[in-house]
Amino acid sequence: MDFRPGPAEQAFRADVRAFLRENWTPEQMARVKRSGTMHDWDLHRAFAARGWMRAAMPESLGGQGRGPEELAALFQEFDLAGAPYDGMSVSMMVASVVAQVGSDFQKREIIPAVLSGDALLCLGYSEPGSGSDVAAATTRAERDDDGWVINGQKMWTSLAEVSRWVILLTRTNTEVAKHRGLTFFLVPMETPGIEIQEIKTLGNKRSNATFYDDVRVDDRWRLGEVDGGWEVMKVALAYERGVMGGISDGMALFEATRRHAEQTTLPEGGRLIDDPAVRECLVRTAIDNEVADLLGARAAWVAATGALPGLEGSEAKMFATEAFTRATSDLLDLLGPEGVLKQGEPRAPVDGFLEYCHRYAPVTTIYGGTSEIQRNNVAERMLGLPRAR
Ligand SMILES: Cc1cc2nc3c(=O)[nH]c(=O)nc-3n(C[C@H](O)[C@H](O)[C@H](O)COP(=O)(O)OP(=O)(O)OC[C@H]3O[C@@H](n4cnc5c(N)ncnc54)[C@H](O)[C@@H]3O)c2cc1C
Known part of the structure; x- marks a missing residue:
């Protein structure tokens, strides 16, 4: 299977990047970080104005019917830009459920409010x-x-x-x-x-x-x-599988740490990136990211065929979040004591992004189904092992 993005997906990705350049500013990011609420109404309304709240809904129900690959690309770009999309993905998902199984009253009340970007669920x-x-x-x-x-x-x-x-x-x-x-x-x-x-x-x-x-x-x-x-x-x-979105936090981490290693000069001369241990760690992170991306692409492809990618989704989610957690730990070790400095503190490498990722990574192994549950799924359904409980 060739998972390389086709021209339509590439064009859509470029569109999403341009959208984020226009509508996602460092001030908004600081606002979201301060409140902790993973949502920004300005970004959300601009997103809805592009018609993208309709992206996941099937065409037969009035949506754009974009495939899981395109939706994964959409949210991956949000991940890379550090932009929140929980409000979008959850509301898109529930709107599709209401469109499919809701009453006329519920459809009237909920769907227009969600698609216009006025309301979240x-x-x-x-x-x-x-x-x-x-x-x-x-x-x-x-x-x-x-x-x-x-x-x-x-x-x-x-x-x-x-x-x-x-x-x-x-x-x-x-x-x-x-x-x-x-x-x-x-x-x-x-x-x-x-x-x-x-x-x-x-x-x-x-x-x-x-x-x-x-x-x-x-x-x-x-x-x-x-x-x-x-x-x-x-x-x-x-629908949740369809709008599963990015599990690509590792990519943003890799890019930020690589830039930091390239720009940091060592007291004894040379750059941090020239240190073989740093290179090895970065390469391992890059390989893990590639594997996570391919597993995610496979799950999206299965979803695009109309099947439920239960097993493939478990593999992708578990691998991506565990690899992300491992990478934050390894990279933190490499950066030494300064690695734990928080955002805004002088000398915090990557402006505290690594310290933040180190705290955030274990959370990703819990929500949306814990790693143990994903492992059980793979053990029982793929390896044919006895049921855990
Ligand atoms: C940041 C965050 C946001 C979330 N957002 C939402 C949300 O918006 N809405 C919502 O409804 N939920 C949400 N969740 C809940 C999330 O889905 C659950 O936390 C997750 O499914 C685990 O359930 P639990 O916390 O009850 O842990 P438990 O199910 O009690 O598990 C505790 C531990 O036991 C392990 N365990 C449990 N069962 C088994 C088993 N059969 N075999 C082996 N090990 C097992 C688990 O892996 C875990 O390590 C969120 C969670 C987090 C952390």
Whole structure:
């Protein structure tokens, strides 16, 4: 299989780069870093004005129907520019789910608001006791006249603080197997009874714990059938794979460190890049990046054929995030004590980017499915080993 980008993908990439040059400034980046919220409304609205909020949605549902390769290229360019896109990718994904399985009311309310760049959605799947095993959700939704009352807690509801709706996974039936007693709701975030508490992660980025205390929602906000939440989840996962986006943090790290090694002169003469240990480390990072890129391209290609790249996605995600974590550690060792200086501190190499990556990298091995879960997937489905649990 030849994964080299074709002319259409190359042209799209060039378009995205030009867009980022115009719409993503160091001031915006500083603003995002200060708040920890991985979202910038100016960038988001400019993105929507280009029509790219429609990028992932199938043409049959009114979208641009761009393939997974193009979407991966789009988000990879955002990664390389250090621009946030969680709000875009999550909202694009949920809009596609609503377009496919939502009611006419939900389509009317949600899709135009998302595609125009006015509103975001966040994911309310994980709970304190259920992350990897998401089907074990315990947040209760109980019938109440013509609506529902929701009680419970979600963890890691990233971007809840800027979202208009949360796509909420709830338990509606405790008498059946856990996958069969779940129901999804699209809950407006301004509904009384919802509380958002900030969680600062190791990588500075903000996430949230969200609490639902007698939250009343009308039945028209129920997404899919009662107890049919797992069917909706399958649709959501299929779209999530499609807009999986870049797992290319290692590339930005490599570029920044290579530039630094080329520009740094050593007291004993010569440049840092001439040190064989530094070269070896950079080359290993470059090779890992290439492998991660190819694995990502394979997953995108499988998704483009209409199949679910469950296994290929696991391989790509696990390899890319583990390699990124390894690279930050190795490069930090090479730069010595100054490597741990933070952004803005005098003499911080690469203006603290490496120190930041070192904290952020382990987080990438957790969200979107931990490395252990990805390994289980590969062990069971590819190597035919017995089930882990
Ligand atoms: C920064 C960040 C942002 C996130 N954003 C969101 C979001 O917006 N919405 C949302 O719903 N969720 C979000 N998540 C949640 C994320 O999907 C979960 O953290 C992840 O799936 C792991 O679940 P957990 O934290 O409950 O850990 P657990 O599932 O409790 O796992 C704990 C440890 O046990 C291991 N483990 C668990 N099960 C197995 C097994 N079967 N075999 C071997 N090892 C196992 C795990 O690998 C891990 O090391 C986010 C997480 C982070 C860190």
